[in-house]
Amino acid sequence: MTASRIVWHRPLLALATAMAALAVVAAVGSVIDPRQITGVPLWNKPLLFAVSVGLYAVTLAWLLGLLTRHRRLAHQVGTIAAGGLAIEMIIIVGVALAGTTSHFNVSTPLATALWGIMAVSIVVVWMLGVPLAIMLFRTDLGDPARAxxxxxxxxxxxxxxxxxxxxxxxxxxxxxxxxxxxxxxxxxxxxxxxxxxxxxxxxxxxxxxxxxxxxxxxxxxxxxxxxxxxxxxxxxxxxxxxxxxxxxxxxxxxxxxxxxxxxxxxxxxxxxxxxxxxxxxxxxxxxxxxxxxxxxxxxxxxxxxxxxxxxxxxxxxxxxx
Structure with a gap:
């Protein structure tokens, strides 16, 4: 890289920190809360998604920090992605606490709406990876193997x-x-x-x-x-x-x-x-x-x-x- 320092994306780091805290709460909940949803402990899905989203957020924050050009656009990409991931996690945790399943659930108008919001949020997050990939291909990342x-x-x-x-x-x-x-x-x-x-x-x-x-x-x-x-x-x-x-x-x-x-x-x-x-x-x-x-x-x-x-x-x- 031509730049000497990475400028980490703060909203994504904040999301990663929140996911770390949620993972701890969910891990404790998995031990002390006996409730299940479709035969699976209630807190399993929040725990797994908290870990996965946290890893994605901190990695994306790092990748955005590697960019030496179009940093304003990169910051916007990261902020929108953080918002989309946060929306998904809020729905996952909220629906789990309500005692039902979030994914694939179209049993009621409310469940259908929540599932639709989750789907749109994740599609947006996925689509934001495309401009990020283009920007990374146009950035000098230094070591060829690392790049x-x-x-x-x-x-x-x-x-x-x-x-x-x-x-x-x-x-x-x-x-x-x-x-x-x-x-x-x-x-x-x-x-x-x-x-x-x-x-x-x-x-x-x-x-x-x-x-x-x-x-x-x-x-x-x-x-x-x-x-x-x-x-x-x-x-x-x-x-x-x-x-x-x-x-x-x-x-x-x-x-x-x-x-x-x-x-x-x-x-x-x-x-x-x-x-x-x-x-x-x-x-x-x-x-x-x-x-x-x-x-x-x-x-x-x-x-x-x-x-x-x-x-x-x-x-x-x-x-x-």
Missing amino acids: LAIRAGLIIALAGMGLAFLMTGPQGDQITNYSGIVGAHTVGPPDGGAGLPLVGWSTVGGDLRIPHFVGMHALQLVPLTALLLELLARRVPALRDAGTRFGIVWVVVALYVALLGLVTAQALAGESILHPDPVVVAVVTAVVAAAVLVIVGVIVRRRPYTKTAQCQPLPSAESAP
Whole structure:
């Protein structure tokens, strides 16, 4: 980057702080409050969404701080995104405290309106990722591997967020046996069945929350890979070359996209993440093995990065005025 400091987006940091507090309250509530909604502890959804939204908010605040141009537009993007996420969380918590479900609920005019407001809010947040991606592609992010990881992580995250739309259509017999719910997380069995602790992902059928989660959190995991490589470069001579790290990040990005495609196909096929088909196991094994071999090849060849971008130290941070 050409700038020496990151100017963090304050509204998004405030939202992240509020989500951290909500996560603590929800975690305590999960222990002391026995109430359930559709067979799941009442506080589970507020807890999971608080963690997810908090991570997204703090990451977005960091990404906006990387921009050296169009900062006024970037600030507006962040503020609108913070507002959209806050609206969603207020509805999720409020509806949970009322003892019913927020997602897919069209059983009453009020429930339908709240679900519609949530849907619009998240669509707006998703759409705001597009101008952010464009601005990041036009910003000098310094180290080439870091730049690739940030840009690819955002693109994959937008795809992962978009996968949530697969949950909103009628599932199973929801049309013939209408009960006020249109849409579901699970493919095959109805929502609320056997699931993994806390996250609730189905253990007996496909679950579209899995690819949504995997894709969305590429925003954190892919850039963290690049940052880890930078830290390891201080001790591992083979990683000190910018071209080597750049090549490794490309392999990680390709591997991530392949795995995202696999878990999406698995969920749509109604297959539990815990009971994969032998073909799925074979494909995953082959893809991971191929990625490892390519990474080894990248390290052995150690081709220098030829563009003008050079490795720069990570910028320090300060809050926006």
